[in-house]
Each structure stands twice: as C-alpha cells, then as structure tokens.
Amino acid sequence: MGDKSLQKRNKIVETAREVFFRRGYRAVTMKDIVEACGISRGGLYLYFSNTKELFEAVLEQEHQPLPSALDLSAAKNANPGEILLMYLDEQKKEILKKKDNLAVAVYEYMFENKLSEYENLAKKGFEEQVRALEQLIAAGVAQEWMICESPLEAARNIVFTLEGMKVTAQTIGVSAKALDSQIEYIMGTLGMVVK
Amino acid sequence: MGDKSLQKRNKIVETAREVFFRRGYRAVTMKDIVEACGISRGGLYLYFSNTKELFEAVLEQEHQPLPSALDLSAAKNANPGEILLMYLDEQKKEILKKKDNLAVAVYEYMFENKLSEYENLAKKGFEEQVRALEQLIAAGVAQEWMICESPLEAARNIVFTLEGMKVTAQTIGVSAKALDSQIEYIMGTLGMVVK
Amino acid sequence: MGDKSLQKRNKIVETAREVFFRRGYRAVTMKDIVEACGISRGGLYLYFSNTKELFEAVLEQEHQPLPSALDLSAAKNANPGEILLMYLDEQKKEILKKKDNLAVAVYEYMFENKLSEYENLAKKGFEEQVRALEQLIAAGVAQEWMICESPLEAARNIVFTLEGMKVTAQTIGVSAKALDSQIEYIMGTLGMVVK
Amino acid sequence: MGDKSLQKRNKIVETAREVFFRRGYRAVTMKDIVEACGISRGGLYLYFSNTKELFEAVLEQEHQPLPSALDLSAAKNANPGEILLMYLDEQKKEILKKKDNLAVAVYEYMFENKLSEYENLAKKGFEEQVRALEQLIAAGVAQEWMICESPLEAARNIVFTLEGMKVTAQTIGVSAKALDSQIEYIMGTLGMVVK
DNA sequence: CATGAATGAGAGTTCATTCAT
DNA sequence: GATGAATGAACTCTCATTCAT
Numbered sequence: 001m002g003d004k005s006l007q008k009r010n011k012i013v014e015t016a017r018e019v020f021f022r023r024g025y026r027a028v029t030m031k032d033i034v035e036a037c038g039i040s041r042g043g044l045y046l047y048f049s050n051t052k053e054l055f056e057a058v059l060e061q062e063h064q065p066l067p068s069a070l071d072l073s074a075a076k077n078a079n080p081g082e083i084l085l086m087y088l089d090e091q092k093k094e095i096l097k098k099k100d101n102l103a104v105a106v107y108e109y110m111f112e113n114k115l116s117e118y119e120n121l122a123k124k125g126f127e128e129q130v131r132a133l134e135q136l137i138a139a140g141v142a143q144e145w146m147i148c149e150s151p152l153e154a155a156r157n158i159v160f161t162l163e164g165m166k167v168t169a170q171t172i173g174v175s176a177k178a179l180d181s182q183i184e185y186i187m188g189t190l191g192m193v194v195k
Numbered sequence: 196m197g198d199k200s201l202q203k204r205n206k207i208v209e210t211a212r213e214v215f216f217r218r219g220y221r222a223v224t225m226k227d228i229v230e231a232c233g234i235s236r237g238g239l240y241l242y243f244s245n246t247k248e249l250f251e252a253v254l255e256q257e258h259q260p261l262p263s264a265l266d267l268s269a270a271k272n273a274n275p276g277e278i279l280l281m282y283l284d285e286q287k288k289e290i291l292k293k294k295d296n297l298a299v300a301v302y303e304y305m306f307e308n309k310l311s312e313y314e315n316l317a318k319k320g321f322e323e324q325v326r327a328l329e330q331l332i333a334a335g336v337a338q339e340w341m342i343c344e345s346p347l348e349a350a351r352n353i354v355f356t357l358e359g360m361k362v363t364a365q366t367i368g369v370s371a372k373a374l375d376s377q378i379e380y381i382m383g384t385l386g387m388v389v390k
Numbered sequence: 391m392g393d394k395s396l397q398k399r400n401k402i403v404e405t406a407r408e409v410f411f412r413r414g415y416r417a418v419t420m421k422d423i424v425e426a427c428g429i430s431r432g433g434l435y436l437y438f439s440n441t442k443e444l445f446e447a448v449l450e451q452e453h454q455p456l457p458s459a460l461d462l463s464a465a466k467n468a469n470p471g472e473i474l475l476m477y478l479d480e481q482k483k484e485i486l487k488k489k490d491n492l493a494v495a496v497y498e499y500m501f502e503n504k505l506s507e508y509e510n511l512a513k514k515g516f517e518e519q520v521r522a523l524e525q526l527i528a529a530g531v532a533q534e535w536m537i538c539e540s541p542l543e544a545a546r547n548i549v550f551t552l553e554g555m556k557v558t559a560q561t562i563g564v565s566a567k568a569l570d571s572q573i574e575y576i577m578g579t580l581g582m583v584v585k
Numbered sequence: 586m587g588d589k590s591l592q593k594r595n596k597i598v599e600t601a602r603e604v605f606f607r608r609g610y611r612a613v614t615m616k617d618i619v620e621a622c623g624i625s626r627g628g629l630y631l632y633f634s635n636t637k638e639l640f641e642a643v644l645e646q647e648h649q650p651l652p653s654a655l656d657l658s659a660a661k662n663a664n665p666g667e668i669l670l671m672y673l674d675e676q677k678k679e680i681l682k683k684k685d686n687l688a689v690a691v692y693e694y695m696f697e698n699k700l701s702e703y704e705n706l707a708k709k710g711f712e713e714q715v716r717a718l719e720q721l722i723a724a725g726v727a728q729e730w731m732i733c734e735s736p737l738e739a740a741r742n743i744v745f746t747l748e749g750m751k752v753t754a755q756t757i758g759v760s761a762k763a764l765d766s767q768i769e770y771i772m773g774t775l776g777m778v779v780k
Numbered sequence: 781c782a783t784g785a786a787t788g789a790g791a792g793t794t795c796a797t798t799c800a801t
Numbered sequence: 802g803a804t805g806a807a808t809g810a811a812c813t814c815t816c817a818t819t820c821a822t
Binding site for chain 5: 199200203234235236237238241
Binding site: 414416417494497498500501502504509512513516539540542543544546547549550551552553554555556557558560561562563568571572574575576578579 | 609611612689692693695696697699704707708711734735738739741742744745746747748749750751752753755756757758763766767769770771773774
C-alpha cells in the first residue's frame with residue numbers, strides 16, 4: 001500500500017471512529033461510513049470489507065497509545081499509594097470523558113464476537129491490568145504503605161469495580177462525586193487515606 | 196384482549212425472550228420473532244409494533260419475580276454476614292447461569308435507549324440494591340459482625356463490582372473460582388471471614 | 391334483510407360518506423371504514439365486499455334528494471330569468487360548501503370506473519340538467535326575457551362552466567366573488583342584467 | 586449526475602408518464618414503475634423516493650413545451666378572433682387526444698396535494714391563461730371584431746368552460762361535435778360568427 | 781348475524797456488494 | 802486505484818379477506 005493509500009486509510013479509520021462513537025457498533029452501516037467519509041462506495045471496500053474489519057482497525061489505532069499511570073510506576077519515585085491514586089483518577093476521567101463512549105461500541109462488538117481475537121486482546125488487557133495492580137499493591141504492602149492480605153484479589157476487585165463503573169456510566173450514568181467516593185473507599189480498604 | 200389472546204401474547208413474549216437471549220437486542224428483527232413463534236407476519240403486529248415494544252414486554256415479564264436474598268433479611272434469623280454471603284452467592288449463580296445472558300440484550304437496549312423509561316427503572320433498581328446492601332452492612336456493623344466506616348460506599352462498591360463481573364462474564368468470561376475468590380475478598384474487606 | 395340490519399347498513403353508509411368526504415375515494419380502505427364505524431371487520435363484509443360497493447351505496451343515498459331549483463320552475467310564478475339566477479346561486483353555494491367535497495371522491499371514482507353504471511347515471515344527470523336549462527332558456531326567449539340563438543348550446547355552456555368551477559374549486563380554489571362575477575356574466579350573455 | 590444518469594432518469598420519467606397515463610396517480614406504486622422500466626427495485630430509488638416525486642418530474646417534463654396558440658398572438662398578423670378560434674381548436678384537440686388523459690392523474694394529484702407547490706403552479710397557469718385570453722378579447726373589442734363588456738369575465742368563462750369540458754371528457758365523455766358546437770357558441774357570445 | 785384473531789400477499793425502503801468505466 | 806450506478810436480498814409494515822367461535 002502506497003503512502004497516499006495509507007493516508008486515506010487512516011482518514012477513513014478516524015472518521016469511522018467518530019461514527020462508531022456516535023452510533024455504537026451494531027447500528028453502523030457501510031453506507032454511514034461512506035457518507036461520513038465523503039468517499040465512494042467502492043472506495044471504502046478497497047480498504048475494508050465490512051464494519052467488523054473497520055471497527056477492528058479503529059480499535060487497533062485506539063490501543064496504540066495507552067500510557068496508563070501504571071506504566072510509570074518505576075519511572076517516578078512516587079510511593080505505591082500515590083501511584084494507585086493517580087491511576088484511579090485517570091480512570092475516573094476516562095469514565096467521565098464523553099470520548100470514552102466508544103465503550104458502547106466496544107461492548108456491542110464484544111457481545112457480538114464472543115470468540116474473536118479481540119476477546120483475547122481484551123482478556124490479556126484485563127489480566128495485565130490485574131497483574132500491574134497486584135504488583136503495585138504488593139509493593140505497597142511490602143513498603144508498609146498498605147494493608148492487604150490478598151493483593152491479587154484486591155487488584156481484581158479494583159478492575160471489576162472500574163468495569164462496573166464504566167458500564168454503569170454508559171447506561172444509567174454516574175456522577176463525578178460518586179466516583180470520588182468510590183476511589184476513597186477503595187483506598188480505604190487498602191488501609192490508606194485520601195487527603 | 197381475551198383470555199386466549201393473552202395466552203398467545205405470553206407465548207410470543209416467551210419465544211421472543213429466547214430469541215433476544217440468543218441474538219442480543221439490536222440484531223433481532225420482527226421477522227426473526229415471527230419465524231421463531233411460527234405465526235404469521237401480520238399476526239405478530241397485532242400484539243407488538245416493533246422489537247422495542249417486544250423487548251420491553253420481555254423485560255416486564257422478567258422483572259416480575261425478583262426474589263433476591265435481600266428481601267428475606269427480616270424473615271430469617273440469620274445474621275447480616277450470612278445474609279450478605281447468601282446474596283453474593285445468588286448473584287454469582289446468576290452471573291454464571293447461561294440464562295442471564297439476556298444481560299447482553301439488556302445492555303444493548305440500554306445503550307440504544309439511553310433516556311428511556313427503562314433507564315429509570317434500572318436506575319431505581321441500582322439504587323434500591325445499594326440501599327438494601329447499605330442497611331444490611333449498617334446492621335452488621337451495629338451488631339459488631341462487620342467493620343465498615345462507610346456502609347454506603349461499601350454497598351456501592353459491591354454493586355459496581357457485581358456489575359463489572361456481569362459485563363466481564365458477557366465479554367471475556369469469568370470463572371466460578373474467580374467469583375468465589377472475589378466474594379471472599381469482599382467479605383474480608385468488611386472484616387468477615389468466609390469459612 | 392331485517393329492519394335492524396337495514397338500520398345498521400344505513401349507519402355504515404352514513405359513516406362511510408364522512409370518510410370518503412375526508413379522504414377521497416381511492417385512499418379509503420375497508421379498515422378505515424371499520425374503524426370509523428366502530429364495527430367488526432367481519433361485520434362490514436356482511437354488508438359490503440369492497441370500497442367500490444360502499445361508495446356506490448353512498449352515491450345512491452346521496453342522489454335521493456336532489457331538489458334543484460329547476461324542478462320548482464313550474465310551481466313558482468317566477469320568470470325564467472329569476473329561476474335561472476336562483477339555480478346558479480344554488481350551484482354556487484354547493485360549490486362553496488365544504489360538504490360538496492364528496493366531489494373529489496366522485497371524480498376519483500369516475501376516473502377509476504370509466505364504464506360503470508355510475509357513468510351512465512352521471513351522463514343522464516348531465517343531460518337532464520342540460521335539457522332543463524335548455525327549456526328554461528327557451529321559455530325565457532319566448533317570453534322575451536332572454537336573447538339566445540341556441541338555447542341548447544347555452545345550456546350546455548352553463549353546465550360545462552359549472553363543472554369547470556366545481557373542479558377548480560376542488561383543486562386550486564375559487565372565491566365567492568369570482569363565482570358571482572361569472573353568474574353575472576352568464577346572465578349577461580343571455581341578455582339579462584343582475585340587479 | 587452524469588450524462589448517462591440523466592439519460593436514465595429521463596427514460597424513467599418517460600416510462601412513468603406512460604404508467605400514470607394508464608393508471609392515474611393514486612393507483613401507481615413504485616413497484617409498477619420498477620416493473621414498467623425493467624430496472625431494479627433499488628435502482629429506482631436512486632432517482633426518486635416516491636411516486637409523488639416521480640409524478641412531479643413527469644409534470645415538469647410535461648410543462649416544458651407549452652406552446653399555446655396564445656403565445657403566437659403577436660407573431661402572426663391574424664386578427665384576435667382568428668387567434669381565439671385557433672386556440673379553442675387546439676384545446677379541443679387536447680381534450681379529445683388520448684394523450685391528455687394524464688389529466689386524470691393530474692386531478693388525482695391535485696386532489697391529494699391541495700396545498701402543494703403544484704397548486705400554485707396550476708393557479709398561476711390558470712391565471713395566465715385568463716390574462717392572455719382577456720387581452721386577446723380586449724384587443725378584439727378595441728379593433729371592433731368582438732363585442733364584450735367584460736373581457737375579464739369572458740376570459741374566465743372560457744377557461745372554466747374548457748376545464749369543465751376536460752373533466753367531463755375524462756368521466757362521462759364528450760363528442761367532437763359537442764365541442765365544436767360549444768366553440769361556435771362561445772364565439773357567438775363574443776359577437777363573432779364561425780364560418 | 782357478529783366478532784376479531786389470524787393469515788399472507790404485497791408495498792415501501794434500505795443497504796451490502798459488485799462491476800463497468 | 803477510484804467511482805458511483807445498479808442489483809437484489811432482506812426487512813418493516815399494512816390490509817383485504819377468511820373463519821372459528
């Protein structure tokens with residue numbers, strides 16, 4: 001694929017993201033994309049054969065830069081509690097940000113493609129998140145900042161809670177205040193106090 | 196509507212439930228229902244005008260019997276900790292049961308109808324669940340079975356966690372073991388030990 | 391058909407008239423009639439098999455009392471000019487009356503059933519109208535109230551003009567004033583002056 | 586729209602004209618057009634969204650060439666009486682010509698779309714026709730070929746009469762002879778004699 | 781007679797997908 | 802590569818008509 005082609009492909013993916021964000025996954029048609037992109041019907045097919053392919057391309061592009069606060073754990077000389085707090089705060093922002101509404105499309109996609117590669121990707125993502133949190137909490141315990149008998153389950157609990165918040169935000173909604181209280185509570189269960 | 200009509204309506208709703216369970220919400224067409232029910236095209240329209248109406252009828256039927264363990268709190272002379280455990284166990288079973296896969300359809304429905312009456316229903320359900328758990332935990336604390344500074348946030352945390360488990364079960368899956376460990380962890384955060 | 395049946399039939403026809411008046415002929419469905427009458431689907435079919443039959447029944451009922459001013463020519467001792475004027479005035483009112491909007495349905499019916507009995511009925515009606523007017527004008531000429539070389543063509547001209555007004559009223563509309571001026575003009579062509 | 590598209594569009598309009606001519610306006614379905622044109626279902630929708638749009642396209646095409654004898658009034662050195670006669674003759678031919686049966690569809694369309702733009706178009710057409718005739722008659726009077734006190738009403742009368750003839754032709758029918766006699770009569774009312 | 785549930789044909793409409801240019 | 806006209810399958814929805822009760 002030439003340079004120009006790649007550029008066009010990227011433009012399609014970006015526009016498609018916008019569409020998926022607005023309409024979810026299942027409701028989007030190739031026609032929608034064509035119209036949003038202002039390209040020809042046949043033109044789109046040169047790059048993507050269906051909305052699934054397109055959405056997967058969107059997800060790929062999406063996942064490129066995912067620099068979570070967790071990755072920075074080593075680089076900074078903050079203590080584990082502070083890092084955790086930063087991470088939860090970052091997640092809170094994601095949940096509240098309208099941008100994350102691609103979440104709806106992602107859910108729909110995952111519901112429809114239960115056995116897809118994306119599932120595995122998501123699974124891996126889930127597990128990595130758990131592992132990172134587990135290590136963080138373990139470190140926190142070792143350094144006596146935190147109290148926790150089972151860092152693994154605590155980590156899983158945080159991930160489940162975040163997932164629950166995310167989906168609740170997309171359906172019945174959540175307030176920033178509710179999220180703040182939850183963060184405080186989670187910190188509390190680990191024996192930490194949010195100032 | 197005569198008795199027979201009502202019977203037929205119920206049969207349609209039941210069959211529709213099956214279809215929504217298998218295919219989710221968005222993918223289902225009136226034609227699918229017609230074929231699944233073995234009735235005529237026009238026949239279905241006598242009862243429901245579109246899949247939204249049908250799905251709402253399914254939800255209504257669904258919500259009729261919601262005998263959660265929480266309702267039984269007063270009737271039994273079990274202690275709060277035991278009641279909570281029973282409740283979490285019941286939820287675990289729901290999550291693992293294939294039957295609950297209607298969850299996917301419910302999510303899709305909620306994503307599509309963000310401002311529907313169902314949203315309010317769901318909101319109310321969420322809040323009721325939180326309130327019931329809060330009271331349970333408060334009682335547990337009062338009776339010195341549990342340790343918890345903020346029963347409200349603890350209750351919310353449990354509901355978010357359950358929601359997170361539910362959606363995770365529908366996407367990347369969860370094992371019974373993972374759920375058990377989480378239950379144990381949650382009990383632990385409240386100062387209780389699962390035997 | 392029993393007395394009660396006849397009563398019901400009449401009620402259907404009356405209601406149907408209302409419907410045809412509102413919607414024209416072609417747009418009306420059996421369902422419309424059923425709903426307007428508040429009877430059962432099968433019930434309607436007991437009396438009429440389709441909208442054509444129904445509309446013909448409406449027309450029949452409609453034509454029962456058609457006491458035009460022309461019929462009264464003998465009974466009154468008015469002069470022919472006055473009678474003509476009365477007739478034209480009556481027609482004017484018919485044209486302006488919303489009630490006559492059944493005209494649209496009649497046109498549609500006639501367009502669709504070019505060779506129907508109604509056509510002959512209408513033809514007869516047309517010719518009778520022409521004949522009556524012709525005699526009236528001839529009498530007017532004989533009594534030296536009017537000037538006209540060809541009473542037959544004058545009569546036909548009036549009927550065509552009225553028909554033209556009627557259809558114009560149903561499409562682009564006509565004002566009462568325009569009709570008045572035309573009446574005056576027609577009288578003028580017959581050598582008469584409208585005071 | 587490319588050249589070829591335009592060609593196809595024109596072909597559709599022409600075929601549609603044929604269909605409307607045969608079946609009127611209301612009875613025509615998109616399917617009828619599709620079948621008459623021998624194109625695909627979706628293909629037709631590329632050009633027209635419904636029969637109303639299609640019919641309006643037919644009308645537009647229809648109105649392109651409307652070279653009435655009246656327009657030629659200046660160009661020819663015929664006298665007003667001769668021009669009027671030519672015009673009425675032309676109208677007679679239109680009325681008798683099968684081609685003008687699109688009249689039925691036009692009436693149906695106007696009945697259904699009482700307040701449409703076409704109404705205004707038709708209204709304008711009506712008024713233009715009246716004005717042209719009025720000027721012609723006024724000229725005839727000025728040049729002492731005709732006798733008429735109110736050229737405006739005379740003009741309106743002619744238009745109403747023609748409209749009446751047109752609709753009568755479409756319903757109960759008119760003979761060429763009847764039309765001829767009427768023309769002669771109309772000329773007579775203006776003080777002219779048809780040789 | 782009367783009812784109204786049920787049927788199924790058919791109209792309208794939208795899109796994924798192809799293909800000649 | 803790119804275009805967009807064209808196709809046809811699939812879906813929604815409405816009614817005329819029948820028929821068991």
